[in-house]
Amino acid sequence: MSTRALGARATTVALSFTVNGRKHQVRVPPMKRLLDVLRDECGLTGTKEGCGEGECGACTVLLDGRSVNSCLVPAIQADGAKLVTVEGLAARGRLSALQRAFVERGGAQCGICTPGMLVSAYELLGRSRGRVPSDPEVRDALAGNLCRCTGYQKIVDAVQAAAREASPRRRAATKSRPARRLGKARR
Ligand code: FES
Ligand code: FES
Numbered sequence: 001m002s003t004r005a006l007g008a009r010a011t012t013v014a015l016s017f018t019v020n021g022r023k024h025q026v027r028v029p030p031m032k033r034l035l036d037v038l039r040d041e042c043g044l045t046g047t048k049e050g051c052g053e054g055e056c057g058a059c060t061v062l063l064d065g066r067s068v069n070s071c072l073v074p075a076i077q078a079d080g081a082k083l084v085t086v087e088g089l090a091a092r093g094r095l096s097a098l099q100r101a102f103v104e105r106g107g108a109q110c111g112i113c114t115p116g117m118l119v120s121a122y123e124l125l126g127r128s129r130g131r132v133p134s135d136p137e138v139r140d141a142l143a144g145n146l147c148r149c150t151g152y153q154k155i156v157d158a159v160q161a162a163a164r165e166a167s168p169r170r171r172a173a174t175k176s177r178p179a180r181r182l183g184k185a186r187r
Helices: 034-041 097-104 114-128 135-141 153-166 168-175
Strands: 003-005 011-019 022-028 060-063 066-069 082-084
Touching: 022 034, 034 060, 060 114, 066 114, 097 114, 097 153, 114 135, 114 153, 135 153
Parallel strands: 011 082
Antiparallel strands: 003 011, 011 022, 060 066, 060 082
16 A cells, blocks of 8 residues: 655545455545445445445445445555455346345335345355344344335345255255256266
8 A cells, every 4th residue: 555645635545455356446535435435436336325324234345254334434444355345246247146035025125225235134144154044133134224115024034035045955955856858868
């Protein structure tokens, strides 16, 4: 990291970090909010601003695997870090099972809270390692994410549905299904 003074008031620092597996280098004031760096410098506008005060969770991203309110994190804290934003959840432009579950179960309505909810839920599912988290566990993991539209139950249902889809038992059941006859089945 290098520092360049541009007069008494405007000092910028060069930072590098990875977002969703892609390296970024930016030169910004060290106390610029990570939320603004992601949106303005990296062009990743999926992360939303709700309250701007650390209360609503709309701006949640993962910083080195831990969820943070990016409206409260100064840019300099992201130097060298690995970040995940909501854009990182979809692989090759296809929605993940978690994102699909939010759509299918009405877990997303106006959408302001949705990116933060998804990132917090993604963190929870990573910790759960294929186990379906209980209703209280999901609610606890999402306690920092506020939603004024859904009443929360649909979000909890969506997270559990995505966990069920990813659970080892379900994967095993899918694997053990008889092979479909596509003309290449072994005899
Ligand atoms: Fe960051 Fe509300 S915008 S917590
Ligand atoms: Fe509108 Fe959650 S869907 S705030």
